[in-house]
Amino acid sequence: MEEKMIVLVAFDGSKAANEALSLAVKHAEAFKGKVVLVRSLKGGADIDSEDIQTAEQDLAYAEQFCRERSVPFETHLLVRGCSPGEDIVRFAEECRADEIIMGVRRRSRVSKMVFGSNARHVILEAHCPVVTVK
Amino acid sequence: MEEKMIVLVAFDGSKAANEALSLAVKHAEAFKGKVVLVRSLKGGADIDSEDIQTAEQDLAYAEQFCRERSVPFETHLLVRGCSPGEDIVRFAEECRADEIIMGVRRRSRVSKMVFGSNARHVILEAHCPVVTVK
Numbered sequence: 001m002e003e004k005m006i007v008l009v010a011f012d013g014s015k016a017a018n019e020a021l022s023l024a025v026k027h028a029e030a031f032k033g034k035v036v037l038v039r040s041l042k043g044g045a046d047i048d049s050e051d052i053q054t055a056e057q058d059l060a061y062a063e064q065f066c067r068e069r070s071v072p073f074e075t076h077l078l079v080r081g082c083s084p085g086e087d088i089v090r091f092a093e094e095c096r097a098d099e100i101i102m103g104v105r106r107r108s109r110v111s112k113m114v115f116g117s118n119a120r121h122v123i124l125e126a127h128c129p130v131v132t133v134k
Numbered sequence: 135m136e137e138k139m140i141v142l143v144a145f146d147g148s149k150a151a152n153e154a155l156s157l158a159v160k161h162a163e164a165f166k167g168k169v170v171l172v173r174s175l176k177g178g179a180d181i182d183s184e185d186i187q188t189a190e191q192d193l194a195y196a197e198q199f200c201r202e203r204s205v206p207f208e209t210h211l212l213v214r215g216c217s218p219g220e221d222i223v224r225f226a227e228e229c230r231a232d233e234i235i236m237g238v239r240r241r242s243r244v245s246k247m248v249f250g251s252n253a254r255h256v257i258l259e260a261h262c263p264v265v266t267v268k
Contacts, residue, residue, distance in 0.1 A: 023263055101263075123257075124268075131233075132257050
């Protein structure tokens with residue numbers, strides 16, 4: 001039997017992440033795959049319970065989005081001392097993702113193009129194709 | 135009737151571009167879409183007939199790849215004085231692409247991560263999702 005396609009979504013609750021989620025569901029539908037929702041929190045001394053609560057709420061929203069569209073999904077809150085970029089690349093390998101979908105921000109406050117170091121890291125280091133949305 | 139999904143591939147004949155082409159065909163199959171093959175040449179005083187010939191050969195190869203897989207395609211050689219990044223973003227808008235698939239290079243000669251200005255421009259400026267492959 002062929003393995004289900006795995007679409008990993010880096011979900012941080014932002015507007016771009018919501019676009020990423022929406023596209024991931026479309027891909028999962030077209031390829032009869034599964035959505036793997038990932039939220040990264042760096043952890044360590046910096047983390048407080050409020051951060052965890054927000055992350056859990058974001059993930060609950062994303063889960064509901066998948067559930068309403070009858071798309072198989074699983075959820076992972078990563079707190080293991082890595083930057084989001086590192087977490088996503090590592091977890092994508094661990095779960096054998098076929099693609100990663102993530103949001104990128106487009107403009108900084110001074111209206112210059114910005115490119116997050118996390119997005120850059122994921123695009124350059126991921127073992128699989130990376131889909132960026134805005 | 136729903137419009138066919140349009141998958142634009144920036145095809146420069148490189149190894150990464152071949153990965154991009156291969157993924158584009160998979161997407162076109164899954165979404166019952168069309169592959170639009172784009173090769174950009176800056177043009178102007180810099181261009182010589184050899185560059186055009188190489189570009190045409192690369193595109194002919196990509197066309198054959200699509201033809202063998204029975205995926206609808208069209209081909210565009212862009213020579214209009216733009217950088218490849220600008221050409222791809224503009225052409226994606228003109229043909230109403232649903233996604234852009236392009237290769238990114240990963241390592242420079244001194245083994246540092248590099249990120250081409252064209253890839254950066256496309257990721258930040260494209261009106262649609264951008265899929266990067268290595």
